[in-house]
Amino acid sequence: MSNVPGDLKYTRDHEWARQEGGRMRVGITAYAQEQLGDVVFVELPKVGARVTAKQAFGVVESVKAVSDLFAPVTGEVVEANADLAHKPEIVNQDPYGKGWMIVVTPADAKQWEQLLSAAQYEEFLAQGGH
């Protein structure tokens, strides 16, 4: 079973979100990067862009596949991980740490409550993850 940190929230599209003050840091889960295989390209929105919950905000590409990144919450992008442009493999090496994707200021802080807990996400993975 993949690593699912207890202090994060999750989506059924295999993104994680971490609360940092009023902001949320977003990335993809260990399960997602395992399924993708070697990540070779990440395309992220610019700072200032708006992202919408459950809508694509970027793209992650492995050697074999192109996958959309889905926003856990609606809000404004205040940071994007520039390191991923030149070292996309960080997503495989450290998906919950240095492999983060964006930081969002949520339009509505209550959105946090609607995301899956670690236990719920683990249950979702146990059922096949899709």
Add this chain to the structure above:
Amino acid sequence: MDTSLKRTPLFSAHVKAGARMVPFGGWEMPVQYRGIVEEHRTVRAAVGCFDVSHMGEFEIEGPGALATLQTLTTNDVAALEIGQVQYSLLCRPDGGIVDDLTLYRLATDRFMLTVNAGNIDKDWSHVTTAAPAEGARWRDVSTSTGLIAVQGPRAEAVVGRLADQDIARIGYYRFARGKVAGVAALISRTGYTGEDGFELYVAAGDTEQLWNALLGQGAAEGVAPIGLGARDTLRLEMRYALYGNDIDETTNPLEAGLGWVVKPAKGEFLGRAAIERVRAAGPGRKLIGLEMTERAVARHGYPVVKEGAAIGVVTSGSYGPSVDRYIAMAYVATPHAAVGTDVGVEVRGQVRAARVVKTPFHPSRVKKG
């Protein structure tokens, strides 16, 4: 799991080794064991073993075999010596490519063709109906044949230790018969990676014994099993065509850059007149190598553009681990095919800069001469 997918004799070995199995050309095959990039680097730096038992093998035997093959294939079979291998094509009368293949001359009147896995049924129907085969008999030995490719700078050391003969003497695109790890094998100095290496044809029932010996006794050389994912990035860096991606029945050999295996001087063959018409007029498009000069991955089917107009299409594209660049193969209109031409690739609606570059992208290290 789709039960209609076929499995090679090594299926259980792959699953046991933790491979990720995927459908490929009607077969359930390992796409990766540890990771595509790591496996790619293993082959460039050391040695890797590929299960390519899904490939098809046809034999033709009889006094009419040579004439039949001269009609069916584009290269000159008469130039092929016993013990030699030739890259060649099957073409339709209109010049479209039915398949690419390697042709082995086993004896004066006996040959073997190795064809792509996804084309076995189509090719069998083509070779047995498109030419009369007078005085020759075809045999489909695909199911009874296992095939392991051992590729990389240390391939000779690994295979040599297990072989009953001096395999260093086998030249590029030559083969010998012998035993490897006690298993009767056709030992062919060929491959699809741009590295030195061998392709070992054995009886299906012996494949696992050979596989285990190669992986078990190649530890000093750093041998590892390699999946189809790395096979694809390795061949892309060499600009080797992949049937179904870069060549198919709608592409002719000249635009694909395969004119070197078309020998009209040998006489009549299927597709000859159509290909000669293309040669006379010059191909309208060419398969070229692209390097992305702006960060983006070009993929099969993405449009190639120049000043807002479509000028071609990407046929294969990926990150090339050994060149550390995003590279691609594409058909572009001949006026834009020159090395150094700046073009664009349309990636998800946005044009990303690319340049036509010399190929192979990575220098070939096959053993020549």
